[in-house]
Amino acid sequence: AQSVSQHNHHVILSEAASLELGCNYSYGGTVNLFWYVQYPGQHLQLLLKYFSGDPLVKGIKGFEAEFIKSKFSFNLRKPSVQWSDTAEYFCAVNAGPSGGSYIPTFGRGTSLIVHP
Amino acid sequence: GAGVSQSPSNKVTEKGKDVELRCDPISGHTALYWYRQRLGQGLEFLIYFQGNSAPDKSGLPSDRFSAERTGESVSTLTIQRTQQEDSAVYLCASSAIRVNNEQFFGPGTRLTVL
Numbered sequence: 024a025q026s027v028s029q030h031n032h033h034v035i036l037s038e039a040a041s042l043e044l045g046c047n048y049s050y051g052g053t054v055n056l057f058w059y060v061q062y063p064g065q066h067l068q069l070l071l072k073y074f075s076g077d078p079l080v081k082g083i084k085g086f087e088a089e090f091i092k093s094k095f096s097f098n099l100r101k102p103s104v105q106w107s108d109t110a111e112y113f114c115a116v117n118a119g120p121s122g123g124s125y126i127p128t129f130g131r132g133t134s135l136i137v138h139p
Numbered sequence: 140g141a142g143v144s145q146s147p148s149n150k151v152t153e154k155g156k157d158v159e160l161r162c163d164p165i166s167g168h169t170a171l172y173w174y175r176q177r178l179g180q181g182l183e184f185l186i187y188f189q190g191n192s193a194p195d196k197s198g199l200p201s202d203r204f205s206a207e208r209t210g211e212s213v214s215t216l217t218i219q220r221t222q223q224e225d226s227a228v229y230l231c232a233s234s235a236i237r238v239n240n241e242q243f244f245g246p247g248t249r250l251t252v253l
Contacts, residue, residue: 059244072241113181125189125234126195129174131180
Protein backbone atom coordinates (compact mmCIF):
# COMPACT_ATOMS: atom_id res chain seq x y z
CA ALA A 24 0.00 0.00 0.00
CA GLN A 25 1.19 3.49 -0.74
CA SER A 26 1.43 6.26 1.84
CA VAL A 27 2.35 9.92 1.77
CA SER A 28 3.96 11.96 4.53
CA GLN A 29 3.98 15.72 4.70
CA HIS A 30 6.24 16.62 7.56
CA ASN A 31 5.32 20.25 7.97
CA HIS A 32 1.74 20.66 9.07
CA HIS A 33 1.88 24.39 9.65
CA VAL A 34 4.31 26.84 8.08
CA ILE A 35 4.37 30.57 8.71
CA LEU A 36 6.53 32.83 6.55
CA SER A 37 6.99 36.46 5.74
CA GLU A 38 6.63 37.68 2.19
CA ALA A 39 9.73 37.17 0.04
CA ALA A 40 10.93 34.26 2.15
CA SER A 41 11.79 31.01 0.41
CA LEU A 42 9.53 28.00 0.78
CA GLU A 43 10.14 24.28 0.80
CA LEU A 44 7.42 21.83 1.78
CA GLY A 45 8.43 18.25 2.26
CA CYS A 46 6.64 15.26 0.78
CA ASN A 47 7.78 11.66 1.06
CA TYR A 48 5.95 8.64 -0.21
CA SER A 49 6.27 4.92 0.18
CA TYR A 50 5.75 2.86 -2.94
CA GLY A 51 8.32 0.81 -4.75
CA GLY A 52 7.06 1.07 -8.30
CA THR A 53 6.49 3.76 -10.88
CA VAL A 54 4.55 6.67 -9.46
CA ASN A 55 2.64 9.72 -10.55
CA LEU A 56 3.12 12.64 -8.17
CA PHE A 57 1.01 15.71 -7.60
CA TRP A 58 0.79 18.84 -5.54
CA TYR A 59 -2.65 20.34 -5.07
CA VAL A 60 -3.47 23.68 -3.50
CA GLN A 61 -6.59 24.88 -1.75
CA TYR A 62 -6.82 28.64 -1.37
CA PRO A 63 -9.13 29.98 1.35
CA GLY A 64 -12.73 29.56 0.26
CA GLN A 65 -11.80 27.83 -2.98
CA HIS A 66 -11.73 24.25 -4.09
CA LEU A 67 -8.69 22.06 -4.55
CA GLN A 68 -6.79 22.63 -7.74
CA LEU A 69 -3.72 21.14 -9.31
CA LEU A 70 -0.48 23.04 -8.72
CA LEU A 71 1.90 20.74 -10.58
CA LYS A 72 2.43 17.11 -11.48
CA TYR A 73 5.15 14.64 -12.36
CA PHE A 74 4.67 11.57 -14.51
CA SER A 75 8.01 11.00 -16.21
CA GLY A 76 10.97 12.81 -17.75
CA ASP A 77 12.67 15.81 -16.17
CA PRO A 78 12.47 15.34 -12.39
CA LEU A 79 12.27 19.10 -11.88
CA VAL A 80 8.72 20.12 -12.55
CA LYS A 81 7.49 23.67 -12.86
CA GLY A 82 3.94 24.59 -12.01
CA ILE A 83 1.75 27.63 -11.79
CA LYS A 84 2.55 30.80 -9.83
CA GLY A 85 6.30 30.15 -9.69
CA PHE A 86 6.13 26.86 -7.84
CA GLU A 87 8.36 23.93 -8.67
CA ALA A 88 8.93 20.46 -7.29
CA GLU A 89 11.76 18.01 -7.62
CA PHE A 90 11.27 14.27 -7.78
CA ILE A 91 14.18 12.46 -6.13
CA LYS A 92 13.55 8.79 -6.69
CA SER A 93 16.28 7.59 -4.36
CA LYS A 94 14.77 9.56 -1.52
CA PHE A 95 11.13 8.86 -2.41
CA SER A 96 10.58 12.59 -2.18
CA PHE A 97 8.71 15.24 -4.13
CA ASN A 98 9.33 18.48 -2.28
CA LEU A 99 7.58 21.68 -3.29
CA ARG A 100 9.58 24.89 -3.54
CA LYS A 101 9.14 28.56 -4.28
CA PRO A 102 12.02 31.03 -4.04
CA SER A 103 9.95 34.00 -2.88
CA VAL A 104 6.46 33.61 -1.43
CA GLN A 105 3.67 36.15 -1.59
CA TRP A 106 0.76 36.81 0.72
CA SER A 107 -1.52 35.30 -1.93
CA ASP A 108 0.24 31.94 -1.50
CA THR A 109 -1.51 31.51 1.82
CA ALA A 110 -3.30 28.19 1.36
CA GLU A 111 -3.41 24.50 2.20
CA TYR A 112 -1.02 22.34 0.15
CA PHE A 113 -1.52 18.65 -0.44
CA CYS A 114 0.91 16.16 -1.88
CA ALA A 115 -0.56 13.10 -3.59
CA VAL A 116 0.78 9.96 -5.20
CA ASN A 117 -0.70 7.14 -7.20
CA ALA A 118 0.83 4.12 -8.81
CA GLY A 119 1.85 4.66 -12.42
CA PRO A 120 0.16 2.90 -15.33
CA SER A 121 1.72 -0.46 -14.49
CA GLY A 122 0.77 -0.24 -10.85
CA GLY A 123 -2.87 -1.01 -11.46
CA SER A 124 -4.33 1.59 -9.14
CA TYR A 125 -5.66 4.99 -10.10
CA ILE A 126 -6.70 5.84 -6.58
CA PRO A 127 -4.33 8.50 -5.28
CA THR A 128 -3.19 8.72 -1.72
CA PHE A 129 -3.09 12.20 -0.26
CA GLY A 130 -0.87 13.56 2.43
CA ARG A 131 -2.34 15.24 5.46
CA GLY A 132 -1.71 18.69 4.05
CA THR A 133 0.43 21.66 5.01
CA SER A 134 -1.14 24.93 6.03
CA LEU A 135 0.95 27.84 4.78
CA ILE A 136 0.39 31.34 6.13
CA VAL A 137 2.32 34.19 4.55
CA HIS A 138 2.44 37.45 6.43
CA PRO A 139 2.60 40.64 4.35
CA GLY B 140 -16.21 24.05 -20.11
CA ALA B 141 -17.94 23.51 -16.79
CA GLY B 142 -16.00 22.03 -13.93
CA VAL B 143 -17.11 19.55 -11.31
CA SER B 144 -20.17 20.73 -9.46
CA GLN B 145 -21.56 19.55 -6.14
CA SER B 146 -24.80 20.19 -4.35
CA PRO B 147 -25.79 21.28 -1.87
CA SER B 148 -22.87 23.48 -0.91
CA ASN B 149 -23.90 23.32 2.73
CA LYS B 150 -26.10 20.86 4.57
CA VAL B 151 -27.11 20.99 8.20
CA THR B 152 -28.97 17.99 9.50
CA GLU B 153 -29.98 16.40 12.74
CA LYS B 154 -28.37 13.29 14.08
CA GLY B 155 -30.12 10.20 12.80
CA LYS B 156 -31.37 11.72 9.56
CA ASP B 157 -30.32 10.54 6.12
CA VAL B 158 -28.55 12.88 3.69
CA GLU B 159 -27.85 12.70 0.00
CA LEU B 160 -25.00 14.56 -1.64
CA ARG B 161 -24.71 15.05 -5.38
CA CYS B 162 -21.77 15.32 -7.74
CA ASP B 163 -21.78 16.27 -11.41
CA PRO B 164 -18.43 15.37 -12.96
CA ILE B 165 -16.82 16.95 -15.98
CA SER B 166 -18.41 15.59 -19.13
CA GLY B 167 -16.37 12.75 -20.59
CA HIS B 168 -14.52 11.95 -17.37
CA THR B 169 -14.84 8.25 -16.76
CA ALA B 170 -13.45 8.22 -13.23
CA LEU B 171 -15.17 9.72 -10.22
CA TYR B 172 -13.95 9.85 -6.62
CA TRP B 173 -15.51 10.78 -3.32
CA TYR B 174 -13.38 12.01 -0.42
CA ARG B 175 -14.06 13.22 3.08
CA GLN B 176 -12.08 16.05 4.62
CA ARG B 177 -12.47 16.57 8.32
CA LEU B 178 -11.43 19.85 9.86
CA GLY B 179 -7.64 20.12 9.96
CA GLN B 180 -7.10 16.78 8.31
CA GLY B 181 -6.21 15.49 4.89
CA LEU B 182 -8.38 13.88 2.27
CA GLU B 183 -9.82 10.53 3.19
CA PHE B 184 -10.69 8.36 0.20
CA LEU B 185 -14.23 6.97 0.28
CA ILE B 186 -15.19 5.42 -3.04
CA TYR B 187 -14.08 5.30 -6.68
CA PHE B 188 -16.08 4.73 -9.84
CA GLN B 189 -14.49 3.90 -13.18
CA GLY B 190 -16.79 3.59 -16.15
CA ASN B 191 -19.05 0.58 -15.85
CA SER B 192 -16.68 -1.37 -13.61
CA ALA B 193 -17.67 -2.31 -10.09
CA PRO B 194 -16.86 0.60 -7.77
CA ASP B 195 -14.01 0.44 -5.30
CA LYS B 196 -15.76 0.89 -1.97
CA SER B 197 -12.74 0.15 0.18
CA GLY B 198 -12.71 3.59 1.78
CA LEU B 199 -16.31 3.70 3.01
CA PRO B 200 -16.13 3.97 6.81
CA SER B 201 -19.31 2.06 7.60
CA ASP B 202 -22.37 0.49 6.02
CA ARG B 203 -24.23 3.74 6.63
CA PHE B 204 -22.33 5.15 3.66
CA SER B 205 -23.22 4.25 0.09
CA ALA B 206 -22.82 5.79 -3.33
CA GLU B 207 -24.19 5.31 -6.78
CA ARG B 208 -23.25 6.52 -10.20
CA THR B 209 -25.34 6.34 -13.32
CA GLY B 210 -23.06 5.43 -16.20
CA GLU B 211 -20.42 8.11 -16.51
CA SER B 212 -22.53 10.94 -15.16
CA VAL B 213 -23.99 12.06 -11.87
CA SER B 214 -23.08 10.39 -8.61
CA THR B 215 -24.84 10.53 -5.27
CA LEU B 216 -23.32 9.79 -1.88
CA THR B 217 -25.85 8.78 0.75
CA ILE B 218 -25.22 8.77 4.47
CA GLN B 219 -27.88 7.04 6.51
CA ARG B 220 -28.58 7.69 10.19
CA THR B 221 -26.04 10.49 10.31
CA GLN B 222 -23.78 10.84 13.33
CA GLN B 223 -21.93 13.90 14.58
CA GLU B 224 -18.62 12.40 13.49
CA ASP B 225 -19.90 12.49 9.91
CA SER B 226 -19.54 16.27 9.98
CA ALA B 227 -16.97 17.14 7.33
CA VAL B 228 -16.53 18.50 3.84
CA TYR B 229 -17.32 15.88 1.23
CA LEU B 230 -15.34 16.36 -1.95
CA CYS B 231 -15.96 14.90 -5.35
CA ALA B 232 -13.36 14.71 -8.08
CA SER B 233 -13.35 13.40 -11.62
CA SER B 234 -10.61 12.50 -14.02
CA ALA B 235 -10.16 11.36 -17.59
CA ILE B 236 -8.52 8.13 -16.58
CA ARG B 237 -6.37 7.87 -19.66
CA VAL B 238 -4.77 11.26 -19.04
CA ASN B 239 -2.52 10.33 -16.15
CA ASN B 240 -5.16 10.68 -13.52
CA GLU B 241 -5.05 14.41 -12.87
CA GLN B 242 -8.12 15.03 -10.72
CA PHE B 243 -10.48 17.95 -10.98
CA PHE B 244 -12.23 18.74 -7.74
CA GLY B 245 -15.62 20.17 -7.02
CA PRO B 246 -16.21 22.82 -4.37
CA GLY B 247 -17.37 20.29 -1.82
CA THR B 248 -20.42 19.91 0.38
CA ARG B 249 -20.00 21.00 3.98
CA LEU B 250 -22.06 18.65 6.12
CA THR B 251 -22.87 19.56 9.70
CA VAL B 252 -24.64 17.03 11.87
CA LEU B 253 -26.16 18.54 15.00
